[in-house]
Amino acid sequence: MQLARRFFVVLALVLASLVPVQANPMLLVDMDTLEVLHAEEAGQPWHPASLTKMMTAYVTFEELAKGTITLETPVTLSQNAINQAPSKSGLPVGSAMTLKDALYVLIVKSANDVAVAIAEAVGGSEPQFVAKMNEVAARMGLTGTRFTNSHGLHDPAQVTTARDLAVLGLYIRQSFPQFMPMFGTGEVTLAGKRFESNNDLLTKFAGTTGMKTGYICASGLNLVATVARNGRNLLAVVLGGSSARDRNERTAELLLRGLSGSAAPTGQTVLTLANNAGAAPVDMRPQICGKEAKTYVAAQEAAFPMGLEGQPSYLTDSVVAPSYAAVDLGRIAVGVSLPRPRPAHVPVFTAPTAAASLAGELRPGLSGPAIPYPRPRPSHL
Template sequence: MSIVRRLALVALLALLSLGRAHANPMLLVDMDTLEVLYAQEAGQPWHPASLTKMMSAYVTFEEIAKGNMTLDTPVVLSKKAAGQAPSKTSLPAGSGLTLKDALYIMVVKSANDVSMAIAETVGGSEAGFVAKMNDAAARMGLTATHFTNPNGLHDPDQYTSARDLAVLALYIRQSFPQYLPLFGTDVVRLGKANLESNNSLLTSFAGTTGMKTGFVCASGLNMVATVERNGRNLMAIVLGGSSARERNERAAELILRGFSGAVRSTGQQVLTLANNPGVPPVDMRAQICGKEAKAYVAAQEAAFPMGLTGQPSYLNDVVPPRSYVATDLGRIAVGVSLPRPRPAHLPQFAAPVSAEAVAGDLRPSLAAAATNAAPFPRPRPNNL
């Protein structure tokens, strides 16, 4: 290739990268003060993919807190649940798990079959559960969010925004901190299978505490990542990545810029960050899985080469794995007690909050369902 043609190709890739790299939503939030440290298209509606399961988990936590079920409630995979598209466990219809084990598998493996089974168990049906998801979204003020299913398989009418995902993550953190270990676990052992998380920050970026990844062609590769270092807690959201490398490295870069002070408060809190309701969600299928994918990935790599072969990476730490062992209860019938008692053990999670704490309005100005009954939001006091 001549030098002229090579320079022309580089210029084209640069233009392509400017057209899309800067359009993808990214958000960096201080979780203690709720300050927005960086925001890019944070109110743009976007398909959530498996980040949907964060809301599925939240709704389940609420129902446990209300006393409608327990962590030992059996979750049985229906034919509909077992027939969901991957990612999934591939357990046969009729297989049973405790709700606790099902939650771990849903969050860590991002298993669509188990997510549907949880929805049917908690909501009585998929539709009943989705109604609870949208009710919770309305109470949280997620004005750019709408759900049609509990697992994130693509539906044009299922969408959210980086801003709304940040608020949802903050509600999980404040209202149900006892369940945060689910989001920080990187592998669930189920029989001989190791069900691994796609969040590589958990094992290669020190201080990572969670939370979730997601992917469908229409969304690209999405991530919500939370990190704690030296007493500071930051959250990065990256939507529409062209690859897991790009998504993970961009999230790590945002976090490091926040810790270093390279980005500081924008003067906004995440709760007052504007959404763009009514704007259609971006559809990334052509760029991620279609005819434009090769050129799009090349443009993204040229614009952001971190983590590519021969390039530096932010993901160089060695973090001890955090695993959880789940039990396949075998095939059980609905309405029948668990076939064998679980062994006595010390509770991993704190006692759930009271039903009264989650029965009222969960809008930020009022007390949320937290174990410490702290109001939401709770800014960190200024240093003297």
């Protein structure tokens, strides 16, 4: 057994010497000051995968704040929604749930069919909803971000950066803190099925408060995570992991460096970080799902073995993450639009021309005015 393990280690080291280790985007931000504590390739264009759903949620939160919808608005799974590739809710066409339940399924299960159903319910159609997503991205100063869908399934034109994802996460926390518990939920049940979050930090890294994972072949495994521990509030972004272990352990290591003080401020804030304008997004498909995958993963494991069998891990805590029970409202007549279709979306906000113009919006040391849930309806008697 020892001989076999020794052989594996030697083989991995040989592979690591033959295959370049990918330097993937990583970013660590102090959420209270907006200071950057660590940054690697933070402006490199990257495919967001299901981190897209962070913006899907944000746009929905804004519409809730405007009063155009409520948390009780029915979200119905159209045929278009059902046609999306997994991950999915498992519900049949015509099934409905409240918007509140749909948001939990969107964030925890990362269901692509529910993402489209929310887009159709909130925006009237997915294209109109995506227009809202891009308008918000421009308003936030996410200069490296462009959305083409609401779910994150691969489209070569759908791109973002670690810097932009950090800014988006900070806006969610500042503008809509009442919805942050959704991102910290560890599991959701729906129609007799139990869906667990892929964010292992929620149950294995004390102080984790959210946020979202994402994966497609073209992006590798992505994670945005927020942590509150010992008076510190940190946000980490890790993109392009070669496995869930690789992504989660690297994120935990980054956060621990910030919590321990070994990651010193860089002199920049997340708002002054530049995106790599004009650079092409990295395509990880050959390394993650193609012929290079086996060799690439072995090289990454040799370079960063944390969490592998027989190796130490940063994910050693035992935390009970909150759970949520969503309710399947049953089938609603297909073809009846709920809510009524909206007119074509016309942007009403002017995009900032530079990162400096955003500074007055994203404010250090401020959680932002809490916009309350719509008032609960009285129980039916």
